Amino acid sequence: MSAGEPTGASGLAGRPPQPGATPALQRCIGIPAGEFARRHWAQRPLLTKVAAPAEPGSVPAVDGFGDFTDLFSAAAVDELISVRGLRTPFLRMAKDGSVLATSTFTRGGGAGATIADQVADDKVLGQLAAGATLVLQALHRTWPPLVRFGSELAAELGHPVQINAYVTPAQNQGFAPHYDTHDVFVLQIAGTKRWRIHEPVLADPLPHQTWDARREQVRTRAAQEPVIDTLLEPGDALYLPRGYLHSAVAQGELSIHLTIGVHPLTGYDLARELIAAAEGDRDLRRSLPLGVDVTDVDAMAGHLRTAAARLTARLNQVDADHYAAAARRVGRQQVGQTRPAPIAPLAQLAAITGLGPDTPLVLRPGLRPGLRPASGAWVLDLVDSTVTWPEQAHAALLVVVAGKEFTPGQLPNLDADEQLVIARRLVREGIVVPVGATGVDAAGADGS
The missing domain is CATH 2.60.120.650 (Cupin)
Known part of the structure; x- marks a missing residue:
């Protein structure tokens, strides 16, 4: 295509993607x-x-x-x-x-x-x-x-x-x-x-x-x-x-x-998270002896061996909750480096106004929110923010994060008014979009 040729219906230079396109x-x-x-x-x-x-x-x-x-x-x-x-x-x-x-x-x-x-x-x-x-x-x-x-x-x-x-x-x-x-x-x-x-x-x-x-x-x-x-x-x-x-x-x-x-996630990245978990160990936080000679290789090697032994002991004490917390931090860091599918703010606002029990919605492609419990509530971790939800919204949130098309009327364990309240908030927070709004249909919204 030359610079003088017309663009496609989207106004972009280049042909539109074809249905059933290769991953x-x-x-x-x-x-x-x-x-x-x-x-x-x-x-x-x-x-x-x-x-x-x-x-x-x-x-x-x-x-x-x-x-x-x-x-x-x-x-x-x-x-x-x-x-x-x-x-x-x-x-x-x-x-x-x-x-x-x-x-x-x-x-x-x-x-x-x-x-x-x-x-x-x-x-x-x-x-x-x-x-x-x-x-x-x-x-x-x-x-x-x-x-x-x-x-x-x-x-x-x-x-x-x-x-x-x-x-x-x-x-x-x-x-x-x-x-x-x-x-x-x-x-x-x-x-x-x-x-x-x-x-x-x-x-x-x-x-x-x-x-x-x-x-x-x-x-x-x-x-x-x-x-x-x-x-x-x-x-x-x-x-x-x-x-x-x-x-x-x-x-x-x-x-x-x-x-x-x-930009790949590496074992070194995971090791840094584990080392960060050792900051709670007071022995590792202590200053080296007064007058330490940092040019004395043998002495410094001894301090390093002591620190390594203490670090190993500390990591051996890390429980499943600490590993889960570290994994969550790594995951959020990675998600934060990838832009989810674009949304149209004005279209989202219009969708809130016109939202009904049968409006087809889908998780915003590429968002990858994390769902976790927090003090009698549930939290969705987004790119650089969190959104807290009441306990009764848990089953509905599971439907949302599954990534398949749904309607407000299909959200479980909620009455009709609650379904619309939750759905409107999901749209307002940019967590879900009307099906087709980003050019990604529901069948491919979860990366399949």
Whole structure:
């Protein structure tokens, strides 16, 4: 689709998603999800070619793979830059391995907008013409088709995702060889780009173990034989576990690809929660002896052994309730990093007014509330808030969190007036939506 072509009924550049569309993860890998989980997830790269593979290590795509036109396009880039009013940090630009100053592609917002960092379409044009790469960041927050896709993918993976787009002029490279501290799916949208992939210099790096602290190792590894050297064409996909080195160069035409970053929950994250539980131990909170020599390795090693023994003893005392509390904290942190399906505030208000016993409702897709008891009441833990409900609403809340379509009149253990009161509050709090309001039908609302 060219920039001058009309958009679909939704007003978005790109075709609408088709009924019965392939699950989000399947679209990123092109092979059965079970095979991906066994052979590739957090283990090794996967290159999927939309056409028959002609290079070692790549696999042919299954039917239905390779059409990303409903997610993003060149027209989408133009719309985001020219009329959506993006600000930093939702975009950045880079050239020859260096990030450009924001002043080179932004300016003030003009009358009525007292900001200094709104995207300037003419400046972006100039930088692209000079060979710079444009990065549109956090599209899972700003571009509606990717808001939906990101939410669906995060639900399938169980880990938060971010989605960026990279727009690189012909024969140019935006970034030098590097690795990410999150897993990556690459979806080639337009043009072609040559990717070179190298083994990690540090396997499974944590978020603070970034590549710039290992520049020399990265430079040395990048000079060696790559494990993958491939040309990504429109419809091709690439999966990289965190830590794998990569660099990419656009070929004979402008290249656009999506990079989907997956921020995984790790055993290290769980260990930190367990260590935090030890703060109740007074011995661990005590100061080390007065006059301690922190440069005395033997003495400090002894203190560390004592602390380790005390920590082990403390963790052995942790009961099921403490584990449950820690698990709840971890779960809420993860949920807070993923945006649920968008809601329309004015439509929600109108739905409250028109709500009746037969109005079909469904849990807001991607919300994933946690239901727990609390002092004779029940609490729904949401993204960054909690909502308390009376004891008699428990059975009704179980219906809601199950994720299937329901009507107020189907909420159990409540009379007709109570059913409407509970349902209206659920709508007002953004916990449930009228069926079809977010473009997700009830059959798929629970991620199935």
